[in-house]
Amino acid sequence: xxxxxxxxxxxxxxxxxxxxxxxRKSDEILREMPELQTCIGxxxxxxxxxxxxxxxxxxxxxxxxxxxxxxxxxYEEMNKCMLCGKCRLACPRGINTRGVVMLIKxxxxxx
Amino acid sequence: MARRVIIVGGGVAGIQTAxxxxxxxxxxxxxxxxxxxxxxxxxWHKLFPSFTPAHEVLDELRQRLNxxxxxxxxxxxxxxxxxxxxxxxxxxxxxxxxxxxxTGFTLFDARVKEEYGYGIYDNVYTTADIERMLNExxxxxxxxxxxxxxxxxxxxxxxxxxxxQHHCSKVCCITGVKQAxxxxxxxxxxxxxxxxxxxxxxxxxxxxxxxDAQQRLNIHFVRGRISxxxxxxxxxxxxxxxxxxxxxxxxxxxxxxxxxxxxRSNASNAVFAADAGLQCQPSGxxxxxxxxxxxxxxxxxxxxxxxxxxxxxxxGESLSEAVVAADRVTEYLKRA
Ligand code: SF4
Ligand code: SF4
Ligand code: SF4
Numbered sequence: 001x002x003x004x005x006x007x008x009x010x011x012x013x014x015x016x017x018x019x020x021x022x023x024r025k026s027d028e029i030l031r032e033m034p035e036l037q038t039c040i041g042x043x044x045x046x047x048x049x050x051x052x053x054x055x056x057x058x059x060x061x062x063x064x065x066x067x068x069x070x071x072x073x074x075y076e077e078m079n080k081c082m083l084c085g086k087c088r089l090a091c092p093r094g095i096n097t098r099g100v101v102m103l104i105k106x107x108x109x110x111x
Numbered sequence: 112m113a114r115r116v117i118i119v120g121g122g123v124a125g126i127q128t129a130x131x132x133x134x135x136x137x138x139x140x141x142x143x144x145x146x147x148x149x150x151x152x153x154x155w156h157k158l159f160p161s162f163t164p165a166h167e168v169l170d171e172l173r174q175r176l177n178x179x180x181x182x183x184x185x186x187x188x189x190x191x192x193x194x195x196x197x198x199x200x201x202x203x204x205x206x207x208x209x210x211x212x213x214t215g216f217t218l219f220d221a222r223v224k225e226e227y228g229y230g231i232y233d234n235v236y237t238t239a240d241i242e243r244m245l246n247e248x249x250x251x252x253x254x255x256x257x258x259x260x261x262x263x264x265x266x267x268x269x270x271x272x273x274x275x276q277h278h279c280s281k282v283c284c285i286t287g288v289k290q291a292x293x294x295x296x297x298x299x300x301x302x303x304x305x306x307x308x309x310x311x312x313x314x315x316x317x318x319x320x321x322x323d324a325q326q327r328l329n330i331h332f333v334r335g336r337i338s339x340x341x342x343x344x345x346x347x348x349x350x351x352x353x354x355x356x357x358x359x360x361x362x363x364x365x366x367x368x369x370x371x372x373x374x375r376s377n378a379s380n381a382v383f384a385a386d387a388g389l390q391c392q393p394s395g396x397x398x399x400x401x402x403x404x405x406x407x408x409x410x411x412x413x414x415x416x417x418x419x420x421x422x423x424x425x426x427g428e429s430l431s432e433a434v435v436a437a438d439r440v441t442e443y444l445k446r447a
Contacts, residue, residue, distance in 0.1 A: 040270070042308040043353025047338035047360055061358050090226075090338045092308075094272035 021069030029066065029107050036063065036100055038093045045087035045097050051080045059087060063100055066108070075108045114444050115140060117197055117207035119189045122150020123426055124418025125213035126172045127433030128440075129181040135441055138180070140205065142187045142197070148173060150215055156245035158426060159282075159289040160316040168426065189214075192383040194413035208447065209413050209440050212383060212397065213433070216374040216419040219268025219276065227267065227370055232342040234365075237267075237372045238283070241290050250297060254346065257298055258366035262350055263287045264337045265307040269373030278394045280373030281423040284311045287371040288324050295328045304331045304365070306352055314425065335361065340368055374423040387411055396422050407436035413447070415440055 030037055043060050051057045057080040066074050078101050087097040116132055118125045121143030129141040147153060149172075155165040176183065191198040196206040221229035221237045229235045233253040236244075244250045252258055265287055269280040287305055295303045310332070312318040324330040335352035343349050348368045354361040376395030384391050390398040390410050399421050400408045407415050417436035418429035 040308055041355055042336035043334075043355040044336040044338040046353035046355075046358075047335065047351045049360070053360055058353075058358050060353065060355065090273075090336075092266070092271040092273060092336065 016065075016068050016070060018068070023069045025071060025107055026067050026069050029103055033096070033100060033103055035093070035095050036067070039063070039095060040093060042092060044090035044092065048086050048090055049081075050084045050086060051082050055080050057081065059097065059101070063104065066104055071108050075105055078105050078108075114138070114208040114447075115206070116209045116211065116440055116444075117142065117205060118211045118213055119192060119197060120144075120150065120212065120214035120418075120420070121148040121183070121185070122213060122215045122418060122429075123152055123168070123172065124215065124420075124429040124433045124436075125150070125211070126176060127430050128211050128213060128417050128437050129183075130172070130175055130179055131434050131437035132440060133179045133181045135437070137441065137444065138182075140182045140184065140207070141176075142189055142199075142205075143183070143185045144188045146185050148176070148183065148185065151218070152426065154239065154242055154246070156242045157289070157293070159285045160314065160320045162289070162293075189379075190382070191386045192389075192414065193387050194411055209415065209443055211415040211417060211436055211440060212409075212420055213417045213436075214377055214379060214420050216396075216423065217377050219274075219280075219372040219375050221267055221370045221372050223274050224267055224271075224370070226339045227264070227337070227368065228340045228342065228348070229370055232340070232348060233346055234348050235340065235368045235370065237370045238286055238290060239372065241294070241369055245293065250294065252346075252366050256366075257301075258294075259298070259301050260347075260363070260365045261291075261294055261298075261301055261303045261367045261369065262337070262348075262363070262365040263291055263303070263305045263369045263371055264350075265305065265310075265371050266336065267370040267372050268375065270308070276373060276375055276394075278396075278423070279311065281311065281313065282425050283371045283373055284309075285314065285317050285320070287369075288312075288317075288321050288330075290369065291330045292320070292324050292328055295324075295330055301366075302331065303328075304333055304363075306333050306335055306337050306350075308334070308336050314427075333361070337368075374419060377420070380420070387414055389414065392422075394422075396420065405439075407432055407439050413443065415443075 046060045062077045081101045115138045129139045132139045188200040189197045335355045337352045351362045392398045399406045417433040
């Protein structure tokens with residue numbers, strides 16, 4: 001008897017696996033811009049993000065994923081940023097958010 | 112020889128310090144800048160987490176003060192502090208054998224965060240305004256109508272590098288939750304939202320109160336900092352935030368936006384520090400000798416602290432600290 005097809009496929013695991021993720025790039029990024037480590041995830045940057053209001057781009061989420069060693073697609077996502085700098089006006093931690101975009105793009109251009 | 116202690120600031124910490132010292136037979140002079148004692152508590156309606164009317168605490172303190180030997184002088188602004196006494200704005204100099212600084216804190220001026228429109232748009236308030244309105248018995252929108260949608264914003268003027276206030280003001284989370292509950296009970300039809308970055312419920316009964324706000328009163332907690340507010344055509348306020356837990360930008364119009372303002376250090380701290388060689392913390396609050404065994408002593412012998420002059424504190428903590436400060440002053444006078 002043929003195996004019953006329940007309609008499930010094999011997906012890539014969604015878990016952020018910190019046993020496997022290579023944090024080398026993330027460490028490099030944080031070494032160059034230690035202030036990014038002070039992010040409290042308040043989302044003020046994303047709330048007023050010009051790009052984020054029009055596309056699915058979420059600056060806070062992307063840089064947080066990068067810090068967890070989840071690099072895939074980060075470069076492409078950061079390309080959606082228009083470098084308008086509004087996020088920087090709001091960040092309560094005074095992070096140079098636009099600099100973060102540039103740095104991630106520079107470090108992850110080859111991912 | 113009778114030794115006199117001067118206490119600078121007649122809020123709860125100052126009153127309690129004075130009471131304790133006078134119970135021990137030490138002549139005490141309590142100086143207050145305003146025309147009545149009580150400090151910030153005079154403008155407050157009810158206290159978290161028990162909803163105790165603020166005046167109950169003040170009335171009892173004032174009553175005890177009346178029966179004590181404490182000498183009280185109001186409308187006396189102290190300009191300079193030294194270990195040997197203080198100088199008033201009038202130029203008068205008062206000598207003392209020890210000085211306790213209980214000058215508390217300054218409320219953050221919400222106009223500095225222009226993006227929230229306080230003082231610019233209608234229907235943007237601060238938590239201090241709400242206490243005043245509750246005291247007056249009437250909370251309403253600018254046009255007098257009852258709000259149907261209310262948003263509170265946590266951490267206004269705290270944890271914010273943009274306004275040079277890096278510290279957490281500690282008591283404002285619970286104040287925001289308390290006021291959200293009070294307004295929800297006053298306007299049961301209204302939807303109440305609290306926008307927060309972290310909810311810090313440090314005291315006994317606080318977490319339970321937060322839970323009660325969620326479960327019984329259905330107050331909505333949204334994790335995200337409001338980035339801007341703007342007026343709508345019909346006189347309401349539109350706010351934007353990221354709903355960080357869903358990862359999507361969020362906007363809504365509210366009838367009232369209430370800014371939960373923080374505690375900042377007094378400008379006078381730096382003056383006192385320069386006068387007497389006292390140390391300030393990076394936050395501008397005065398620095399006690401340490402945070403454990405010498406938390407009510409300054410780095411200068413003969414000058415002591417109690418209450419929120421060294422860090423944001425709640426009423427109970429300020430009252431307890433006042434008793435410790437009185438104890439340390441007594442020891443100091445014995446030694447001196
Ligand atoms: S600089 Fe980029 S991330 Fe920041 S608000 Fe503008 S578009 Fe968004
Ligand atoms: S505004 Fe600053 S602190 Fe807040 S999430 Fe963005 S980068 Fe982090
Ligand atoms: S107590 Fe809460 S509202 Fe106040 S500064 Fe701290 S986190 Fe913000």
